Amino acid sequence: xxxxxxxxxxxxxxxxxxxxxxxxxxxxxxxxxxxxxxxxxxxxxxxxxxxxxxxxxxxxxxxxxxxxxxxxxxxxxxxxxxxxxxxxxxxxxxxxxxxxxxxxxxxxxxxxxxxxxxxxxxxxxxxxxxxxxxxxxxxxxxxxxxxxxxxxxxxxxxxxxxxxxxxxxxxxxxxxxxxxxxxxxxxxxxxxxxxxxxxxxxxxxxxxxxxxxxxxxxxxxxxxxxxxxxxxxxxxxxxxxxxxxxxxxxxxxxxxxxxxxxxxxxxxxxxxxxxxxxxxxxxxxxxxxxxxxxxxxxxxxxxxxxxxxxxxxxxxxxxxxxxxxxxxxxxxxxxxxxxxxxxxxxxxxxxxxxxxxxxxxxxxxxxxxxxxxxxxxxxxxxxxxxxxxxxxxxxxxxxxxxxxxxxxxxxxxxxxxxxxxxxxxxxxxxxxxxxxxxxxxxxxxxxxxxxxxxxxxxxxxxxxxxxxxxxxxxxxxxxxxxxxxxxxxxxxxxxxxxxxxxxxxxxxxxxxxxxxxxxxxxxxxxxxxxxxxxxxxxxxxxxxxxxxxxxxxxxxxxxxxxxxxxxxxxxxxxxxxxxxxxxxxxxxxxxxxxxxxxxxxxxxxxxxxxxxxxxxxxxxxxxxxxxxxxxxxxxxxxxxxxxxxxxxxxxxxxxxxxxxxxx
Numbered sequence: 001x002x003x004x005x006x007x008x009x010x011x012x013x014x015x016x017x018x019x020x021x022x023x024x025x026x027x028x029x030x031x032x033x034x035x036x037x038x039x040x041x042x043x044x045x046x047x048x049x050x051x052x053x054x055x056x057x058x059x060x061x062x063x064x065x066x067x068x069x070x071x072x073x074x075x076x077x078x079x080x081x082x083x084x085x086x087x088x089x090x091x092x093x094x095x096x097x098x099x100x101x102x103x104x105x106x107x108x109x110x111x112x113x114x115x116x117x118x119x120x121x122x123x124x125x126x127x128x129x130x131x132x133x134x135x136x137x138x139x140x141x142x143x144x145x146x147x148x149x150x151x152x153x154x155x156x157x158x159x160x161x162x163x164x165x166x167x168x169x170x171x172x173x174x175x176x177x178x179x180x181x182x183x184x185x186x187x188x189x190x191x192x193x194x195x196x197x198x199x200x201x202x203x204x205x206x207x208x209x210x211x212x213x214x215x216x217x218x219x220x221x222x223x224x225x226x227x228x229x230x231x232x233x234x235x236x237x238x239x240x241x242x243x244x245x246x247x248x249x250x251x252x253x254x255x256x257x258x259x260x261x262x263x264x265x266x267x268x269x270x271x272x273x274x275x276x277x278x279x280x281x282x283x284x285x286x287x288x289x290x291x292x293x294x295x296x297x298x299x300x301x302x303x304x305x306x307x308x309x310x311x312x313x314x315x316x317x318x319x320x321x322x323x324x325x326x327x328x329x330x331x332x333x334x335x336x337x338x339x340x341x342x343x344x345x346x347x348x349x350x351x352x353x354x355x356x357x358x359x360x361x362x363x364x365x366x367x368x369x370x371x372x373x374x375x376x377x378x379x380x381x382x383x384x385x386x387x388x389x390x391x392x393x394x395x396x397x398x399x400x401x402x403x404x405x406x407x408x409x410x411x412x413x414x415x416x417x418x419x420x421x422x423x424x425x426x427x428x429x430x431x432x433x434x435x436x437x438x439x440x441x442x443x444x445x446x447x448x449x450x451x452x453x454x455x456x457x458x459x460x461x462x463x464x465x466x467x468x469x470x471x472x473x474x475x476x477x478x479x480x481x482x483x484x485x486x487x488x489x490x491x492x493x494x495x496x497x498x499x500x501x502x503x504x505x506x507x508x509x510x511x512x513x514x515x516x517x518x519x520x521x522x523x524x525x526x527x528x529x530x531x532x533x534x535x536x537x538x539x540x541x542x543x544x545x546x547x548x549x550x551x552x553x554x555x556x557x558x559x560x561x562x563x564x565x566x567x568x569x570x571x572x573x574x575x576x577x578x579x580x581x582x583x584x585x586x587x588x589x590x591x592x593x594x595x596x597x598x599x600x601x602x603x604x605x606x607x608x609x610x611x612x613x614x615x616x617x618x619x620x621x622x623x624x625x626x627x628x629x630x631x632x633x634x635x636x637x638x639x640x641x642x643x644x645x646x647x648x649x650x651x652x653x654x655x656x657x658x659x660x661x662x663x
Contacts, residue, residue, distance in 0.1 A: 013104075097262065311447075428476060609662045
């Protein structure tokens with residue numbers, strides 16, 4: 001029986017304010033922490049550690065405002081309005097306190113729940129010679145304020161104690177000017193308005209702000225037309241739109257609070273001046289874009305230089321194991337089917353995938369380290385112009401880069417985009433970003449056919465994926481979407497020296513996920529392939545007479561023009577839809593004969609041209625089941641099926657053209 005929860009607490013704040021770092025520190029979890037916005041795209045749950053009480057913490061997605069402009073902000077607003085939290089912890093980046101306080105003020109206006117304000121990253125603020133008057137902030141906002149530097153654990157014990165013993169509600173009230181207050185009173189006097197709403201004053205304010213969610217909920221009310229008239233009357237009296245006036249009024253309060261409670265030094269430190277100058281250089285498109293390409297190229301060079309020796313060692317171990325286990329089974333008269341399952345199926349298939357673990361770990365370590373420096377946010381900024389020319393929003397760059405890790409969270413990160421058009425476009429092209437599951441395929445073929453240029457070949461595959469995404473996005477936009485573009489607004493976090501332990505932890509979490517998949521999904525796929533390759537019992541293993549051979553030969557003619565018409569290759573592609581790592585596992589199960597390595601066997605079925613075409617095909621064709629599932633959830637079945645058929649057709653066309661032109 002599940003134990004009762006004593007307290008339920010929400011962590012709320014701007015993107016990149018350190019929420020997830022604080023969540024990890026409080027719960028002992030290991031969620032991914034990145035020095036750029038868009039990391040948390042769904043709510044995460046955890047239990048507060050180090051206390052007697054059972055306290056559930058909910059890490060909400062980052063939100064710039066409680067007037068939702070994107071699906072993730074809708075999730076945040078709905079969660080906070082649900083009333084299910086006993087306390088709300090608002091975390092702000094103390095480097096950008098004026099901007100970060102805006103959603104905090106909105107929160108205090110509509111919620112009567114206890115609120116704790118955490119001024120995070122105080123170590124960075126203090127290093128510049130600035131300091132806060134904590135008592136003045138607490139008095140003005142009527143909340144408990146805790147200074148913190150979560151990355152070093154500062155403030156975490158105090159926050160843990162405050163969560164367990166939260167303050168009693170909040171009585172903060174923001175009185176607007178006479179015009180706004182008069183219009184609020186007019187709304188409140190409408191017949192049945194107050195009776196319809198538990199917090200009628202806040203709802204009236206949101207009407208004047210033209211909050212899309214609130215206005216949609218009021219559309220069926222008999223007084224809806226009166227609300228429209230009051231909105232127009234308010235605009236006329238103010239001489240400008242009410243939402244602009246209300247927003248500036250809140251900002252005025254925040255600016256006054258900042259001026260009174262935050263002391264600034266007169267002169268910037270040398271480090272700040274250098275950081276500003278460096279930012280100015282790398283955010284210049286003429287420098288920033290070539291720099292980004294060079295950095296990614298160097299990362300792939302390191303992946304192969306450092307990973308290939310380890311890959312060969314692991315591959316050699318599994319080859320050695322296959323030989324000696326086969327001899328052992330022969331010495332004890334093990335049934336032929338069991339020996340075949342273990343040697344030809346499990347060891348060959350799972351071992352073939354696990355041998356690429358070093359390359360994947362190195363890639364994730366380097367990408368995590370780069371993220372933590374704050375460089376990726378600047379890369380997104382400098383790529384904004386390129387993204388718009390592609391037909392995508394500048395913010396789409398973040399989900400696309402996340403797609404190099406895994407397309408599933410990358411597609412979920414598209415929720416941060418404001419318009420449905422931008423979300424659909426970003427999701428449709430995201431599968432062309434080579435996820436880590438495809439990396440074993442690239443490493444296998446690059447090491448077998450392009451030994452001297454492995455890093456360059458794999459880098460080119462990643463770049464080709466980006467180019468395909470560019471042309472696809474432009475095509476989709478011209479065919480399906482005509483709306484105007486929205487400019488990119490993105491926060492540039494300060495450059496930070498990453499903590500080595502965080503990058504190692506991120507690498508290990510990704511490696512653990514890869515190993516788990518190898519031990520579950522890959523094993524299941526290998527066993528199915530082995531069984532279909534062995535029946536009807538009595539036929540030669542993995543022969544054309546087996547069930548798998550019959551199925552493969554039926555589909556194979558479709559891929560003959562691409563030079564990939566062998567049924568074993570086709571079977572690997574089909575099982576790759578389950579998980580892309582299955583491609584390597586199936587090839588390792590079906591291709592090698594006795595005494596052959598997988599790399600040696602590949603040369604009997606591929607030429608360098610068809611090998612490159614196969615790599616392009618696995619880049620472009622249908623993504624894995626997990627990706628298709630999240631695509632259906634985010635953009636619907638119609639667009640998901642369009643993506644499936646578009647990827648299959650485009651992948652086949654490109655592989656065929658490569659074979660025809662270069663053979």
